[in-house]
Amino acid sequence: MSDTWRVPGYTEVDVLGTGGFGQVVLAKHEASGKMAAIKYLRAEFLADARIADGLRQEAWLLSGVRSPHVVRLFDFVETPQGAALVMEAVPGVSLRALLAAENVLAPEAALTILKGSLLGLADAHAVGVVHRDYKPGNVLVSREGASKLVDFGLATLDGHNGLTAGSPSYMAPEQWAGRPGLPATDVYAATCVFYQCVTGHRPFEADTSEQLRAMHGGAPVPLEAVPEALRPLIARGMAKDPAWRPATADAFVTELEAVARKAYGKNWEKRGWKRLAASAAALTALTPLALLTAAGTAAAPVAAAGAGTGVAAGTAPGVAAGTGAGVATSTGAGVTATVAGKIAIAVAIVGGLVAGGLVVFQRGDDPPAPPPPPLSVAMQTLSGRDQALPISYELQYPQVSGGPDAALRQRINDALRAPIDKRLKAVRDGIADPDIVERIRQEDGTAALHSSARILLRTPSVLSVRYNHDLDSDVLGHTTWRFPEAFSVDLTTGKVLGPQDMFRPEILTAAGMRTLTQRLTPYTGDFCTVPTVEGYPTRQVSMDAAELPGGGDHVPASTFGFTETGAEFEILWYVLGCASAAGSESVVLPYAGLEDLLLPKFLTMLGKTAPSASSTAPSTPGQSGDGATYTNSRFGFTTQVPPGYTASAWTPENGAGMTYSDDGIGAMLYVWGTNSAGRPADKLAQLVTSLEGNGGRVTFKSADSDGYTVSGYQGDGKIYYEHESVGAGSAAGLRWVYPAARKTDLDKLVTDTVRAFKPGDLSRPH
The missing domain is CATH 3.30.565.40 (Fervidobacterium nodosum Rt17-B1 like)
Known part of the structure; x- marks a missing residue:
């Protein structure tokens, strides 16, 4: 490889720019006499597969962006001797040079530049490409006052990670953090540059990159120097959270135009073009791009010959090109992401492979579009x-x-x-x-x-x-x-x-909704009671929509979504009938208490493993889940044994049971069977009276023909939860008592034991 290698069929005219990885030259196509800008990768970097892949990535991404506001790619040429991008050459100057000469631009001129480059970003975003390095040096201003984007060397597909790099003065907080590039990331950078155009300085300036990181991440935008009419626009575009910025450059253009018309009248853009064109033309006359005036504005080069074989380069109207010389690299060991890997990139960019190792990507041949970007979400x-x-x-x-x-x-x-x-x-x-x-x-x-x-x-x-x-x-x-x-x-x-797409059919019943209510009980606040028929003066509210006024299906009586840890129910107390509780509560039921209620197919959609048939079947002695199980030989109830807890026999009145305790944290599980059946409502009333009489507080209580549930706090502040199933001849129950400070630690264990408890045969005494 040699740095003397040049794209066959072109004669170099002048150097337009030099960067760390290569240089950009102005060149004349020998057969047609037309000008182009050629971006070369230095020979020593071509030997690095990661860096070479980066240049291929840039060619691939540029090939998918069709926009009058983005510098166009004509060819990508790669041989064993060198690699280069052949692009249009724009008769103009970079915004960086324009700012160096003007320092501050009139608002209409700055808005014109911002709009043009935002339109270029919008066209890139439309095909899923995020630029990630918008800065004054990567915006070209033509003699006509139009602006174009160049240098997609750091670009990635929307939602993909890239190198945590860019131009620090314009990098969004999420880019500093190395998170995936979003269209809103480009919106932030474009707004920073716009700020510089109208104030004469960058929004944040510091001596070190760490200081810059902190300012972009947390410091308020200094809007005092900005014309008042433009402050809301800049505040929106530079919001710290990308969710509060315009989600795409296209959305930002809409806001920009509304602000510009209101502040500067309907002819703001025409005035902006006029001011820019004069300065851009004067500065262009001092550069090699002044030669483009003589070269005319006809079609792009029509042929590129290499290795003794002519390869058509395609035709595309317009003339020539950007001065950026940065070159992207691949993910490798922490460098820019190669979006689809070497093989996919090679397939996307290779237009022909001829003897002698010449690879040419032909823009004019309308190659297959890059693979569609993955689905991404923005606010x-x-x-x-x-x-x-x-x-x-x-x-x-x-x-x-x-x-x-x-x-x-x-x-x-x-x-x-x-x-x-x-x-x-x-x-x-x-x-x-x-x-x-x-x-x-x-x-x-x-x-x-x-x-x-x-x-x-x-x-x-x-x-x-x-x-x-x-x-x-x-x-x-x-x-x-x-x-x-x-x-x-x-x-x-x-x-x-809907619920039918998520819950097992047996859960969308009255019994299933009672189960859901019981599972939610330990995680909720104060469930209210509502009036009912004579003899039962109050009824505990339920999560069963069929119990609401007007009735309906047996489905959850609240909206709900799913998190990484469980289902979040948005409970509206007034909807459930709580006249005195007009507020709402968000309650998360962990998957440990939920997965056996959901359809296996839906669990898979959530990325969770569906429980096996054995895990949802009644437990038997010796079965192991999170811990061993215990089955009482007299009453037949079965419980899951908390791992590490000390077991002790316990004899309640007219029954038999066990306790499991962890003295280190002060937690206790009671399980029992008893021949004291009775009415669930009466048993619940006695329990509530006892708890409250000893200084406790009941936050939830419910009773029906199958049993009762109560939860709240004892007089000593510990959490209290009890459920007893009641049959015609006997009853079986479970109770947890544990410190409120350990609630988060014990949530899963409590839910698992409640779910695993099986009351046995309650139809007869034991």
């Missing part, structure tokens, strides 16, 4: 003011991009957007009454509607989302205007998943 925000009602709104919701199926992507996005549209309509309908509208205008001025969204879980098959809806209004002050909701979407079909 969007719908904001504005109602034209007829005193309502302002800022509503956040997730949207997906990428993936091979546009129709599927649309179905998913429609499902994710639906709660926001429904919420906005509900508030509009709720305050449309003229009297309410007048009160809001007098007391509030405007009812401010807010919604935030959070991804609970994302697997290849499921996206689970939680929305938190809020309303800032004194007139509409009741807490029912503020509530959470959650749901899950099947990413393979776009369908919103």
Whole structure:
């Protein structure tokens, strides 16, 4: 290999730029006389497979971006002697040179540059490519005032990790942290450059990279030096959390145009072009690119010969090229990600392989598009003011991009957007009454509607989302205007998943919903009681929707989503009938207490292993799960033995039982069988009276014909949980008592033992 190697068929005219990995030259195509910019990789780096792969990656990514705002790739040429990108040459100068000469740009000119380069980023984002190194040196301004992006050497596919590198003055917080590149990452960098254009200095300046990292990660954006009309735009684009920035460059362009028209009038862009063109033309005249005036603006080079064989290079209108000389590298040992690996890249970029080892990627041959980017998720925000009602709104919701199926992507996005549209309509309908509208205008001025969204879980098959809806209004002050909701979407079909898609059929019954209520009980706050028929003055609320006013199917009476650790139920107490409890509570039921309730297929979609048949069947002596099991020979009840706990025989009145204790943490499990059957409601009432009479507090109680459940706190502050199954002839039960401070540590163990407990035959005395 030699640094004297040149792309066959071109004569070098001048050097446009030199970087660490190579140089960019202005060259004339010998057969056509047209100019091009050629980016060469230095010979010593071509020997490094990782770096060479990086150049191939840049060619591959550029090949998929079709935009008048991105420098175009004509050819990628690789031989044993060297490798190079042949690109269009743009008669203009870098924004870096323009800023060096002008220092500060007029707002209209800066907005024009930002819009043009954002459009280039938008076209890249549309095919899943994230630039990751937007900076003044990578933006070219032509003599006509248009701007173009160059140098995709650090680019990755949307959602893929790349080198934790870039230009520190413009790097987003997530890029400093090495997280996957997002379109919002480019939005941040573009906004930093825009800030520099209108103020004459970078938003954050420091002596060390660590100081810069801290400032980009936590320091507020210094907006004092920014023209007031542009401050909201910069604050949005430089939000620390990418979820609060415009999700794509295209979305940012929409916001930019609205701000520009409002602040600088409808002709802002024309004035901006005029100011830029004069400066760009003057500076271009001092560079080798001034030769492009004589070369004209005809088609790109039409042939590139190599190894004695002519290979068509394709035609593409426009002339020539960027000055960036950076070259990407592959993931290897911590360098830039090679998106699809060596083999996939080679397949994507090779247009022909001829004797002598010449590889040419031909842009004009319209090669196969790069493989579609993977599905990725980013936050969007719908904001504005109602034209007829005193309502302002800022509503956040997730949207997906990428993936091979546009129709599927649309179905998913429609499902994710639906709660926001429904919420906005509900508030509009709720305050449309003229009297309410007048009160809001007098007391509030405007009812401010807010919604935030959070991804609970994302697997290849499921996206689970939680929305938190809020309303800032004194007139509409009741807490029912503020509530959470959650749901899950099947990413393979776009369908919103319902209980029938998640729960086993036997759980969608009255008994199954009682089981769910019992499983949730140890994790909830204060379940209320509601009036019922004579003789039973109150009834504990349940998670069974069929028990709500109006009835319905036996399904959970709250929305719910899934996290890494379990199912998060968004319980609205007023929906369950708690007249005195108008609030809500988010309760996570761990998978240990949930997996036997869910369909095995759905567990697999969640990335969890479905329990085996034996793990959901009744336990037998000697069976092992998280611990051994014990079966009482007299009453036949079976319990899971907590590992490491000390077992002791215990004899309750008219029965038999066992205790398992861990004296080190003060936890105790009681299990028993007894011939004292009786009415569950009476037994529950006696237990509640005893607990409260000794200074305890009951947070949940429930009784039906099959038994009772109670939970709360003893007088000494320890958590108390008891469930007893009651039959015609006998009863069997389980009780946990343990310190509240150890709740998190013991949650799984308590759930496992509750789930595994089998009461035995209760139809007769023992």
